[in-house]
Amino acid sequence: MKISEAADASGCHLETIRYYERIGLLPRAGRSGNGYRVYGPADIERLRFIARGRDLGFSLDEVRSLLQLASDEDLSCGDVDRLARSHLADVRARMADLQRMASELERVIASCHGGQRAECTILSTLREPAAARRPEHD
Incomplete structure (x- = not known):
């Protein structure tokens, strides 16, 4: 899906998604043949995770730590x-x-x-x- 669709699906603003990509919270999106960013279900799930963390008052650094913890199955x-x-x-x-x-x-x-x-x-x-x-x- 395009960035506008990802924004609708995740509840994040377009510029917020671009910002999260710039700072590395969200992996760089793939590009379609015409150069548009392309997002998949995993990206939407990650954006929702970030947004919910922010809603709960976690800083971006804390969200980054939580994302790392969530992706490392060896951590307790x-x-x-x-x-x-x-x-x-x-x-x-x-x-x-x-x-x-x-x-x-x-x-x-x-x-x-x-x-x-x-x-x-x-x-x-x-x-x-x-x-x-x-x-x-x-």
Whole structure:
């Protein structure tokens, strides 16, 4: 199938497919007689794998590692488990950062009294150094 058909079948954008080829996540596509890229079922499966990994928040390097793990039948599930656990720890850390950010935004919003821009506590808080706002136990 042509790249537009591969995009439809995989859910990836055309430019994303080309990018994945450039960085080596997807093998270079074969070419038809008229020079069009040609993709097969294995390419679509790989694109779906990459897209699902990205949807789950894995970086491109992590997806590359997962692809290598998936293609090496001699590796144990433990290797995949270690990568997934590491990613879970990263996700939890980001969630904690986002929760701190939400709490800070709630505090700043609550202190805003709708006055003039020059008196805006939200803008003045954003001008403060981060260390001045961050609790010491972080």
